[in-house]
Amino acid sequence: MKTVSGSGLKLTPQRMAILGCLEGNRCHPSAEEIFRQVSQAYPMMSFATVYNTLSMLRDRGLVLELTIDPTRKRYDPNVTPHHHVICLACGKIADVHAEYDLNVPADIADAFVMSGNHVEFYGTCRACGNAAQPKGE
Amino acid sequence: MKTVSGSGLKLTPQRMAILGCLEGNRCHPSAEEIFRQVSQAYPMMSFATVYNTLSMLRDRGLVLELTIDPTRKRYDPNVTPHHHVICLACGKIADVHAEYDLNVPADIADAFVMSGNHVEFYGTCRACGNAAQPKGE
DNA sequence: TTTTTTGCAAAGGGTTTGCATCCCC
DNA sequence: GGGGATGCAAACCCTTTGCAAAAAA
Numbered sequence: 595m596k597t598v599s600g601s602g603l604k605l606t607p608q609r610m611a612i613l614g615c616l617e618g619n620r621c622h623p624s625a626e627e628i629f630r631q632v633s634q635a636y637p638m639m640s641f642a643t644v645y646n647t648l649s650m651l652r653d654r655g656l657v658l659e660l661t662i663d664p665t666r667k668r669y670d671p672n673v674t675p676h677h678h679v680i681c682l683a684c685g686k687i688a689d690v691h692a693e694y695d696l697n698v699p700a701d702i703a704d705a706f707v708m709s710g711n712h713v714e715f716y717g718t719c720r721a722c723g724n725a726a727q728p729k730g731e
Numbered sequence: 732m733k734t735v736s737g738s739g740l741k742l743t744p745q746r747m748a749i750l751g752c753l754e755g756n757r758c759h760p761s762a763e764e765i766f767r768q769v770s771q772a773y774p775m776m777s778f779a780t781v782y783n784t785l786s787m788l789r790d791r792g793l794v795l796e797l798t799i800d801p802t803r804k805r806y807d808p809n810v811t812p813h814h815h816v817i818c819l820a821c822g823k824i825a826d827v828h829a830e831y832d833l834n835v836p837a838d839i840a841d842a843f844v845m846s847g848n849h850v851e852f853y854g855t856c857r858a859c860g861n862a863a864q865p866k867g868e
Numbered sequence: 869t870t871t872t873t874t875g876c877a878a879a880g881g882g883t884t885t886g887c888a889t890c891c892c893c
Numbered sequence: 894g895g896g897g898a899t900g901c902a903a904a905c906c907c908t909t910t911g912c913a914a915a916a917a918a
Binding site: 604606608609638639640641642643646647665 | 872883
Binding site for chain 1: 906907908909910916917918
């Protein structure tokens, strides 16, 4: 995650707590998960502050807002280009560090100015696969 | 879109209307858009039926449920493998017909059994770009 | 002091669910 | 008659918003 200093953000305790929760976090937490975790140290923390802070971080490019989970937004402090895989059984998301050559057809290149891309992989993680197979169901 | 016959679905007027609305539809409509359109011919149509039907079609692989739009699910009757681009300004989604070689790193291949993938492109469509540029804002 | 941020609570949008009714086989 | 489908409304979840109080610069 990029540093906050110099981006004009006021560094409040709430924001420090949220940043601390995100820093190095590889779990792709949702806003609610961040709220729950940060609330342990800051019981007065409100949802609004979490959402405000996440939106601000997203707008400044300090976190990525992932749409891969159909039920909620997830946040990733790793803003270097990478992709993701989601377990269709349990929803677990893992990073996929790979570079792909993703050229779009001419008609699309004509119709859109591209600013980025993201590959979503769908699969079943080992834990879910192991849980499902042995029973022979 | 694949045919419904032989999949055990009862072909009710409501479902025919929803299928008719989706057939060949390249607009990636949301459930609400489908509801509005189908309601014109079937004023008694309920949201529950739209959602029920879409879930059923999705479970049977007859439509794709897209998560590319962070605000709502969108549905695509074209179930042949393809990708999408979304305009970050207006939310318009277009198909990207291209095949990519998307091999995942060994650690991911070990941890997940892959079942599919999807590339999301982000950009600005010509309409939004034209609207933004000329004013020099 | 001036501006920003917080916390609370309510509202909002999209989706799901419970249940009685209805329809078709 | 019986299982499934429908319609309605309420419930639910996640997210956003309005506003007064509090905190930061």
